[in-house]
């Protein structure tokens with residue numbers, strides 16, 4: 069059942085288009101394992117590549133546009149809905165006075181990862197402090213500002229899920245070795261012409 073969106077504009081809370089056959093399409097009757105919230109549709113370009121990381125590992129995910137400031141009732145309804153469905157990790161991205169991650173952390177006891185975004189004149193320093201400086205007892209695992217942080221939020225969500233998913237843990241080890249092999253290949257490629265000279 070879709071959560072009610074009390075008094076919020078449909079445009080702001082439209083679900084993003086999804087390909088039916090991707091892991092993003094959640095299993096019937098179960099919520100996606102990871103749910104992203106963004107405070108505005110203007111945040112999407114910084115965050116959407118992170119969803120591809122989850123897709124690569126076949127981890128079901130969803131993304132909702134909802135704002136603790138502008139649509140607090142929809143944030144509450146979404147968290148209740150996904151938590152009841154079994155979502156394991158929430159990821160929240162927002163810029164400026166970014167209270168979204170903190171608000172979600174106040175509504176759930178599941179892990180919450182916060183991505184501060186550089187959307188205002190302070191280049192994300194405002195969002196970084198708003199996201200990271202949570203009072204004790206209401207943690208938000210805060211990653212780096214911007215798109216790099218968004219990617220790491222996905223990787224951190226995968227590591228969290230891997231604690232109780234041996235198959236995913238094994239695939240993360242393979243991915244790590246592939247990254248190391250890729251670096252070694254690049255190093256070798258750069259050194260090869262010198263050896264021939």
Ligand code: C2R
Nearest residue numbers: 107108110135136137162163167168187
């Ligand atoms: P607009 O581009 O829609 O004006 O939003 C959004 O994440 C965005 O980066 C400007 C910025 O405001 C942020 N925003 C928040 C929250 N809601 C929206 N920080 C919140 O609830 O924390």
